[in-house]
Amino acid sequence: MAVVARPGGARGGAVPQPPSWRIERADCLDFLGSLDDHSVDCIVTDPAYSGMNQHMQFGHGRIVGRYGDPGNTRWFQEFHDDPETFAHLLDECHRVLRPDRHIYVMFDSYSLLSLGALMRERFQVKGVIVWDKVHIGMGHYFRRRHELVVFACKGRRRLARRDLSDVWRIRRIHRSAYPTQKPVELFSRMLAGSVEPGMRVCDPFCGSGSSALAALEAGCSFVGADISAAAVDLARRRCTAWEAGDGDPLERPAAASAAPDPELV
Numbered sequence: 001m002a003v004v005a006r007p008g009g010a011r012g013g014a015v016p017q018p019p020s021w022r023i024e025r026a027d028c029l030d031f032l033g034s035l036d037d038h039s040v041d042c043i044v045t046d047p048a049y050s051g052m053n054q055h056m057q058f059g060h061g062r063i064v065g066r067y068g069d070p071g072n073t074r075w076f077q078e079f080h081d082d083p084e085t086f087a088h089l090l091d092e093c094h095r096v097l098r099p100d101r102h103i104y105v106m107f108d109s110y111s112l113l114s115l116g117a118l119m120r121e122r123f124q125v126k127g128v129i130v131w132d133k134v135h136i137g138m139g140h141y142f143r144r145r146h147e148l149v150v151f152a153c154k155g156r157r158r159l160a161r162r163d164l165s166d167v168w169r170i171r172r173i174h175r176s177a178y179p180t181q182k183p184v185e186l187f188s189r190m191l192a193g194s195v196e197p198g199m200r201v202c203d204p205f206c207g208s209g210s211s212a213l214a215a216l217e218a219g220c221s222f223v224g225a226d227i228s229a230a231a232v233d234l235a236r237r238r239c240t241a242w243e244a245g246d247g248d249p250l251e252r253p254a255a256a257s258a259a260p261d262p263e264l265v
């Protein structure tokens with residue numbers, strides 16, 4: 001829990017404050033543009049990529065389609081992940097991130113090949129983490145069981161822990177409340193060696209709010225956005241429940257989850 005000095009506090013001392021959060025319905029670039037320079041301590045994000053989908057068509061639909069719903073051809077509105085827009089996104093991430101801080105950006109294999117180099121032009125890329133989802137998913141050739149997380153630094157900052165491997169075995173969520181919902185655990189592992197309580201975490205594509213929950217559980221405040229009204233509603237409800245002491249309505253708490261997987265260390 002963050003400790004904030006408040007003049008009116010008991011004997012004028014520091015009063016523990018619950019971490020705060022703010023989630024806006026906004027386009028990622030508009031949202032980042034509204035933040036001050038050097039105003040966040042860690043960025044963890046899982047952007048909406050369209051590249052893989054454009055190259056992997058199934059029948060008449062796209063892999064983000066909700067096929068069962070008549071007239072509904074997409075799970076969500078997509079971010080235009082052409083190199084110029086993605087470069088703009090990363091420039092904004094670089095501007096709002098404090099010096100000597102970490103950024104984690106998720107990629108699928110296609111987007112990593114097409115856009116990953118843009119990360120290296122702006123940040124010191126320190127590694128690529130493999131998220132092993134344990135069970136296989138969709139795919140035309142080798143069916144996909146992993147996603148990738150690029151871990152990078154603005155300036156110089158070590159990981160606070162030395163016991164974290166770069167392969168994370170975390171079960172994907174089945175029958176999720178939100179179509180692209182990621183486990184809170186995934187974001188908890190990103191934050192485990194990169195933040196301290198009281199820091200401010202940012203996710204401009206926060207979806208159902210799993211990154212927000214991970215930040216709050218780490219004692220950090222959170223600022224995030226998503227373009228989807230349904231996502232923002234869900235993310236806000238999760239944070240409100242967590243704040244009220246009711247835990248996470250979508251997943252059991254991932255509090256102890258930053259512990260490394262004993263199978264993989």
Ligand SMILES: C[S@@+](CC[C@H](N)C(=O)[O-])C[C@H]1O[C@@H](n2cnc3c(N)ncnc32)[C@H](O)[C@@H]1O
Pocket residue numbers: 026027028029046047048049076077078079080178180181182183204205206207208209210211225226227228231
């Ligand atoms: C891969 S999902 C993120 C899922 C999230 N990590 C979770 O656990 O729920 C990508 C999100 O980006 C959002 N999105 C798409 N285009 C956007 C844009 N231009 N600005 C902000 N969010 C956008 C989508 O609505 C979607 O929720």
